[in-house]
Amino acid sequence: MTNPARQGPYFCGIDAAMDVVSGKWKSLILWELHENGTRRFAELRRGLPGVSEKMLVQHLREMEEDGLVHRKVHAVVPPKVEYSLTEHGVSLNTALESLAQWGRERIDRIGAERVRAA
Template sequence: MATSARRGPYFCGIDAAMDVVSGKWKSLILWELNNYGTRRFAELRRGLPGVSEKMLIQHLREMEEDGLVHREVYREVPPKVEYSLTEDGVSLNAALSSLGRWGTERIKRIGAEKVDLSP
């Protein structure tokens, strides 16, 4: 189990959960890894249009530190690194699915545009 740098104090469970998913890209990284499985950095970046390389690196490091993402480094030339969800990442993604359904309904209700990210 990974050791997180963030340890509260927390006011409630939502506070603790938001601590590890705060930031625009973290929940989307969880979604991408959940839906497409193990991904290399470039694959993640292509799957998340608009994310900068710097922000993706920062979020992946934080998520690895928080025990949500596993980073596997293969000692080969050229170097190969793959990212996948840990058990905690899978369970957090499952918890966020209700929020995603709520957001989809909101998109419909307010008539907002939804971007199609299909490959």
């Protein structure tokens, strides 16, 4: 099921990339899977404080559709589902690293400006 809010066709690469990582949690899901490897749903949820179950499910489904996340279902009782990054997910995470570095270098300033503006 494709999310109707998603765009395409795109007019440039940044447009397509931003559509794939849009939403507060997708880049954080990428980071969590990159830092900790394969995770079960509950482990992902614990690693992302503040994410709702509904939002995590939605983002994981979209990321699976986009080929960023692999969902592996083990045929056991109780059901066991694991999530990991695909090759595309790893490459996107690598591309986002320079943006993360930019944020780390300016995190204090960004926070202070947001406080002043409030």
